[in-house]
Amino acid sequence: MATLGIPQNTIAVLQKYQFHFQKKYGQNFLIDPKVLERIVRAAQISKEDCVLEIGPGIGTMTQYLAESAREVVAVEIDRTLIPILEDTLSDYENVTIVNEDILKFDVERLVQVRNAGHPVKVVANLPYYITTPIVMGLLEKHAPISDITIMVQKEVARRMQAGPGTKDYGALSLAVGFYAKAEIVANVPPNCFLPRPNVGSAVIRLVRYQTPPVEVADEEYMFALIRASFNQRRKTLVNGLGNAAGLGLSKARIAQVIGEMGLAPTVRGESFTLEQFARLANRLKP
Numbered sequence: 001m002a003t004l005g006i007p008q009n010t011i012a013v014l015q016k017y018q019f020h021f022q023k024k025y026g027q028n029f030l031i032d033p034k035v036l037e038r039i040v041r042a043a044q045i046s047k048e049d050c051v052l053e054i055g056p057g058i059g060t061m062t063q064y065l066a067e068s069a070r071e072v073v074a075v076e077i078d079r080t081l082i083p084i085l086e087d088t089l090s091d092y093e094n095v096t097i098v099n100e101d102i103l104k105f106d107v108e109r110l111v112q113v114r115n116a117g118h119p120v121k122v123v124a125n126l127p128y129y130i131t132t133p134i135v136m137g138l139l140e141k142h143a144p145i146s147d148i149t150i151m152v153q154k155e156v157a158r159r160m161q162a163g164p165g166t167k168d169y170g171a172l173s174l175a176v177g178f179y180a181k182a183e184i185v186a187n188v189p190p191n192c193f194l195p196r197p198n199v200g201s202a203v204i205r206l207v208r209y210q211t212p213p214v215e216v217a218d219e220e221y222m223f224a225l226i227r228a229s230f231n232q233r234r235k236t237l238v239n240g241l242g243n244a245a246g247l248g249l250s251k252a253r254i255a256q257v258i259g260e261m262g263l264a265p266t267v268r269g270e271s272f273t274l275e276q277f278a279r280l281a282n283r284l285k286p
């Protein structure tokens, strides 16, 4: 039975090992069984599933995952947590602990070796300092992942799910929207963690699309346009993209294509939909 998550049990483990939290690793451990149950329920895990957990900490969520999944692979960067995990997870034969940086971890290999090439699920209470590189790395590399259920900073969850014309809309919203269907599952206050983070948190679930919702000939080129548009958020697309040296586009050419799309030359990236960025990329690509 999962025993961590109950605050006294977590505190007892931390004291037993005289564990010191490391700020640089974004360590905020969950101490609320209801939130843990909510995450695992949202992830829709069955006994067939292989789950990749990022940053197990002292193994709190890992215990819950191990009870629902066929197998859990938990990747933790902090080597001082490894003996603790070996202790707290000793009753679970279906857990493998890996002491590695998730940004260097080979998901493709995990899928081949542990799941006969079938996509795995990702579940995590993420370290907030690297949320975007982790999520973008998993989505962009086309790693074989069916869905991602993660705790992130509330503001980041809003950015992931935002639509055009809102203040949260940006390159992250478009990237997530291209690869996955996003749904915020729960808002989680700071008192559910030890130590308390100084921001609110949210659980978001990303279910990967089999085929992206828009057709684009060159994905990388579209994302280069998107990044350039939001680097100069306040500028019109004609000026923002025309000023981006790496793209080598003349303002006249951009204005012409925007006109052909039936849009005003003053249009800004912040009002452009994913579908419009895809059309723009398909037309502008040399």
Ligand code: SAM
Residues within 6 Å of the ligand: 025, 026, 027, 028, 029, 030, 054, 055, 056, 057, 058, 059, 060, 061, 075, 076, 077, 078, 100, 101, 102, 103, 124, 125, 126, 127, 128, 130
């Ligand atoms: N899952 C635990 C829980 O919910 O209580 C801990 C979550 S804590 C927010 C984030 C965890 O990620 C920490 O254990 C931290 O050491 C680990 N971590 C930080 N950076 C990492 C990285 N690059 N690769 C793997 N794990 C990392």
